[in-house]
Amino acid sequence: MIILKKKQKKSWEIYPIGSPKGALNTKRTPEFIGTLKFKETSKGLSINKFIAKYPNDEDKLLPPGEAMKLLKTQVVFLASKDEEIENFLKSHGIKTRFTKICSHCTYEGNITIINSKFSYDYHNQLICKVCAEDTIKRELKLQGYDKKSYKNFKKILNKTGSLNEVLKIIDHKFDPLSNPNLTLFDEIKVKKTKIPKIPIFRLKIPKKV
Numbered sequence: 001m002i003i004l005k006k007k008q009k010k011s012w013e014i015y016p017i018g019s020p021k022g023a024l025n026t027k028r029t030p031e032f033i034g035t036l037k038f039k040e041t042s043k044g045l046s047i048n049k050f051i052a053k054y055p056n057d058e059d060k061l062l063p064p065g066e067a068m069k070l071l072k073t074q075v076v077f078l079a080s081k082d083e084e085i086e087n088f089l090k091s092h093g094i095k096t097r098f099t100k101i102c103s104h105c106t107y108e109g110n111i112t113i114i115n116s117k118f119s120y121d122y123h124n125q126l127i128c129k130v131c132a133e134d135t136i137k138r139e140l141k142l143q144g145y146d147k148k149s150y151k152n153f154k155k156i157l158n159k160t161g162s163l164n165e166v167l168k169i170i171d172h173k174f175d176p177l178s179n180p181n182l183t184l185f186d187e188i189k190v191k192k193t194k195i196p197k198i199p200i201f202r203l204k205i206p207k208k209v
């Protein structure tokens with residue numbers, strides 16, 4: 001499968017990441033990271049340049065036809081909505097599908113496809129579960145927490161589905177007592193026992209007292 005991610009106007013990144021099977025929530029390292037540079041023609045967009053960057057290798061300039069071959073033979077997913085590229089794909093009979101990808105993984109040149117169930121908002125970016133957990137670990141270390149506390153914070157992440165809530169709790173300024181819904185793991189009910197009234201003469205109080 002191919003992931004297309006907008007870089008800038010008329011420039012897209014292309015990531016070939018293998019079979020779509022099992023790709024959800026799994027980090028994939030692409031075969032190469034390509035850049036497609038488009039140009040405007042009288043018939044709409046056309047690929048002007050196709051540059052492929054292989055791991056530990058220099059950039060390779062490939063014929064635009066190679067990119068077209070990839071797009072036509074693989075399942076193509078767009079990571080950004082864009083009418084221009086959608087029309088371009090459509091005009092070449094390529095079906096457009098959309099997907100969300102983890103921003104953190106993409107910075108490192110990897111692709112993790114995420115869905116709404118396992119994606120976390122972090123500084124207005126969507127990240128995958130592994131990156132959310134790594135963020136918690138990093139923050140705990142930074143704030144000097146014991147490593148063992150990670151387990152509890154992971155539980156809160158699973159419970160709330162919100163990385164920001166977890167980070168708020170890790171932050172020392174957070175008051176756990178005013179947010180019992182996030183920090184309370186268990187509650188022991190206190191039984192109220194009634195103590196009957198007894199006349200004082202019936203109490204066996206020593207005479208001295």
Ligand SMILES: [Zn+2]
Nearest residue numbers: 102105128131
């Ligand atoms: Zn990630």
